[in-house]
Amino acid sequence: MDAKVYDLHCHSTASDGALSPRALVLRAHSHGVTDLALTDHDTTGGLAEAQQAAADKGVRLIPGIELSCQWQNKCLHVVGLGIDPAYPALAEATHNLQNIRLLRAEKMAEKLEKKGIAGALDAVKKAAGEGMITRSHFADFLLSQHHVNSQQDAFDRYLAKGKSAYVPTPWAELEQVLGWITGAGGVAVLAHPLRYSLTASWMRRLLDAFKQMGGQGMEVVTGHYNPDEIYTLSSYAKRFGLAGSVGSDFHSPDNQWVELGKLAALPPGVLPVWDLLGG
Secondary structure (H helix, E strand, O other): OOOOOEEOOEOOOOOOOOOOHHHHHHHHHHOOOOEEEEOOEOOOOOHHHHHHHHHHHOOEEEEEEEEEEEEOOEEEEEEEEOOOOOOHHHHHHHHHHHHHHHHHHHHHHHHHHHOOOOOHHHHHHHHHOOOOOOHHHHHHHHHHOOOOOOHHHHHHHHHOOOOOOOOOOOOOEHHHHHHHHHHOOOEEEEOOHHHHOOOHHHHHHHHHHHHHOOOOEEEEEEOOOOHHHHHHHHHHHHHHOOEEEEEOOEOOOOOOOOOOOOOOOOOOOOOEHHHHHOO
16 A cells, blocks of 8 residues: 655645646645645635545545634734534634735735835736735735745835735634634644744743644644754654644745655654544
8 A cells, every 4th residue: 555645734726826726636646645635825715626626536635724813913824624614613714814815905005006016906806816815916916017036025025024015914813713723623733833933932832822722733844844943843743742744835836845745754753643634
């Protein structure tokens, strides 16, 4: 029997990914992924299409989502794995988040217009289609109009906290988000823990709070982390009794450094999160 290949964090055009849910599943299959979680930002809109493609290819699709939230005035992301997208509280939350993101987009476009950059709102709405509008859509727009040299440059100059087009967002509190995920029958996983630039003491506080509030896992292996970072995160996972997850955080084939299923192995001694998902 062939070994399983897990990728439990990726994005489609339902949020800020470049590939449709079907194309994403087909690409994952072509790279040997056997168990895939589609985890679009604040929406489950791509799951039905992804499930059909997964059934066609014999890929196990784990229904997922990546939810934005706040804790101690810090913005965090939590991945929900194995969720029921029809769970009423979660369905209502994603509907509300769509409105929050649209309002934020309108304010961001206004700020860009004051900087002499017009047309952002129409462009990001067109790019997002029926999916969630994210800051990445704005970064792509700024890049396409030659206002910046890269997506990262767009964040550094306009979109990051403290920059001219940044708009603070009233995300739900961490405990409420964990309640949505666990209420939907899912496993709550802290996404890319090193992205938040926390000190060691803040990381310990976060992981302790996350565990106490019902969180069950944390990403230990992503498409961005080197062996030293993976070792550090595996130590945290063991210390706080959290299962370890692996996910590429794939968004686009244009990023040659991040690919579906091309991930390091979960370090020994860390409980695999898929053990909580039925293997």
